[in-house]
Amino acid sequence: MNFSEVFKVSSQLCRFSPDGRYLASCVQYRLVVRDVSTLQILQLYTCLDQIQHVEWSADSLFILCAMYKRGLIQVWSLEQPDWHCKIDEGSAGLVASFWSPDGRHILNTTEFHLRITVWSLCTKSVSYIKYPKACQQAGVAFTKDGRHMALAERRDCQDYISIFVCSNWQLLRHFGTETQDLAGIDWSPNGCVLAVWDTCLQFKVLLYSLDGRLLSTYSAYEWSLGIKSITWSPSSQFLAIGSYDEKVRILNHVTWKPIAELEHLATINDPKIVVYKEMETCRVFRDGDTSLPTGPNATSSLFNTRSKYEISPSPFSLRIIKPDPDRANPKIGVGALAFSPDNRYLATKNDNMPHTIWIWDVQKMKLFVVLEQVMEVRFFQWDPRQSRLAICTGSSKVYLWSPTGSVSVQVPTQDSFHVLSLSWHTDGNALLLVSKDHFCLCYLEAEENEK
Structure with missing residues (x-):
């Protein structure tokens, strides 16, 4: 790099x-x-x-x-x-x-x-x-081909969806939804199905066609906090729903029924699941070492820690943070999930296990890899060209996972550079790393892109 x-x-x-x-x-x-x-x-x-x-x-x-x-x-x-x-x-x-x-x-x-x-x-x-609705997540959604726009509306204390033709902004369809307080909408990548989900107080997903027909309604349970995150697979075959009960339910595009229920358990018992644990080591200097850092930034360089991944044997217990029930927006449940561009893997994060990234095999609908970080995961994103996941934790390192392995890379800057967010280049050959007040580019070599 x-x-x-x-x-x-x-x-x-x-x-x-x-x-x-x-x-x-x-x-x-x-x-x-x-x-x-x-x-x-x-x-x-x-x-x-x-x-x-x-x-x-x-x-x-x-x-x-x-x-x-x-x-x-x-x-x-x-x-x-x-x-x-x-x-x-x-x-x-x-x-x-x-x-x-x-x-x-x-x-x-x-x-x-x-x-x-x-x-x-x-x-x-x-x-x-x-009448645009102020949604918690997404109240406006465009189809991938850019031809249609769906807008969530609120009129007379009821939720509606309006579908517009983007070429002339003419109204194509307008219909009411069976939601108490609509929280978000999202088109499937092929633009054929619109997913609409209700407030977190009620587990309900409604699926509509482009002409406004209700295709299906799905509810996993009642009387508890419901949906926290939703994402479509790139092929439009699956809809993954992350909820506050720490599970991901995957619906198929034929019957719109769940074909898998992925649980985020506190202990990994299956020896077939690879657990990568980040291990930190402090840099050790000996008397007479000529590589000691000098200059105004010597202190930050001196105390930089190095890290690497080690494969941990099963059973392996993950770190859990108990949420405070007296606070709003409790840190519990699946708050982030994303499919790889080739539809092979699904990456998830369970908010009361903030140090852990879960990677699931979509073909087998089973857990494939677990990454346990030293610091809490802030953001992760798939390479747009291949199954390669980039992770940042607010440390001075960036982490990459692919089916061939996992690696931790130190950002070589003189000042402390804490990576708070990242973004892939469209070709997958570079990463944009952003800290609070600075940014830099990480270029991946051709050999790394071929792996």
Whole structure:
């Protein structure tokens, strides 16, 4: 692996362009666009206030900067640096802003979710969508082909779904849902089925077709906290549902019934399951050692710990954190889950076992690998090209797992660089590592990409 130098960033606002050619980063009110291969600055834009959100258009030709406090949006063009656009929502305020799939319309959600304003960059026309619902997770979902948009709405104390055609923003379907308090919506990757799930107080998933027909309803249990996370498999064959009872239920696309129930047990007893445990070792210096670090950052370098994975025999007991029942949003249940791009593996995280990543074999619907980290897992993401998982824990290391093994890599910076989030390049040949105030790129060598 090779690492770039470290650059400044504000609020962890750093994004690859969809085509993988550019890297945008924000430093307070400045937007910096770099070439990914050389990291040279291509464009430098100055916004009217501190940037709070940045997003590329799907074709990588425009970039949106949102300043929610002032209700402002500024749009910049990479092809025409002199062209720019400013959108001011005025007294209506602004709480969210995002691109439509065509990259020529911007959707702004006003304060109190009174409406969504659709701004066209081509015709300069404006249209309004009323009654958007303030969902806990996702209230707006686009199909992968960009042709349709589903919007969760709340009217007269009842939940509704509206489906729009993105080419002209005409309403295609409008129907009510059998939910008490709709929490989120998500299209299957093939755009044929819309998953709708209810508040965490009630375990209910509803599946609708594009024309608004209710295909199926699924509920695993009652009178307890229900759904915490949902994700589709890349093939659209499976819908994985993570819940507060520390289980993942996988529904199939034919009958919409569960075909597997994956439990996150505190003890691993099966010797066929590989358990990787991270082991830390402190660097030892002897008298007369010429490799002692010097300079202003010597102290942080001196106390850096190295780590490696060791395979632990079964039975193996995992670390559990008992949630506080008196606090809201208890840290319990499956809060994160993601399928690998080839549909072979499912990675999950159980929030009351925050040090552990679980990797399941989708073909066998069985636990395959467990990774036990020293620090709590903050984020994980699959390589978009192959079955390779990147993990960060807020330490100065990045962790990679693939079916061939697992590795811990120290970020070689002079200052302490605590990796809080990460993002894969579209080609899977680089990782963007982001700390509180800095970012760097980790380039994976060709041999590593071939494995």
